[in-house]
Amino acid sequence: MRHTPLFLVSLMLLYTTPATAQASSIQIQGSDQTQTITCQGDTLLIAGERNTAAVQGHCAEIRVEGADNNLSFEHADRLTVKGPRQRIRGGTTQTLDLSGNANTLELALGRSTGPAKAHLKGANNHISVRLTSPADITLEGADNTVRWQGTAGAADPVITLRGARNRIVQD
Known part of the structure; x- marks a missing residue:
């Protein structure tokens, strides 16, 4: 009987075992930066003032903190926005958390299982949302406007x- 040396078995396992992709954390911090970013399941943090980010691909989470930032994105499982005068234009998120004043958001809210969720609080925010699935929306604060429209088959x-x-206005 022929025996394969242990180090060869280990080497064979190393090259035949699928690699597990690790999502990374991407950060834009500071002021007055403009970047195009590709997400592949990553977490993105934009922190500071007057930053502009165009995000392609799928992010596990996008967090925008600070003031006067601009973000466009394709897809994020979770979008968290904190601070005043943030401008968000996007694709789809499953969960939206907004805390701040005088923000403007345009995006789609939806998920494949269960309701999408939006928790919006602050004052003088303007949110326009297209619903692609059932959704739970909580609005707290004063003088906020939420405009929503559903896609075919999406419940109110x-x-x-x-x-x-x-x-709250249905378009």
């Missing part, structure tokens, strides 16, 4: 309102 969202002078 479940909406929870807290605060004063908030408007």
Whole structure:
């Protein structure tokens, strides 16, 4: 009986075992930066002021913090926006968390299983959302406007309102 040396077995396992891709963390920090980024399941943080990012691909999470940032994106499982005067234009997210004032967001909200979720709080925010699945939307604060439209087959969202002078408009 012929025996294969242990180091050869280890070497064969190394080259025949599929590699597990590790998602990375991408950061844009500071002020007045403009970048185009490709996400492949990564987490993206944009922090600072007056940054502009165009994001292609699929991000596990995008976080925008600071003030006066501009973001366009294709897909993010989770989008978190904190701070004033952020401008977000995008593709689709499954979960949206907004906290701040005078922000403008245009995006799609949807997921393949269960309802998509949006938690919006602050004042003077303007959100335009296209629903591609059932959705739960919570709006807190004052003087916010949410405009929504559903795609074929998407149910009307479940909406929870807290605060004063908030408007929800179906387009």
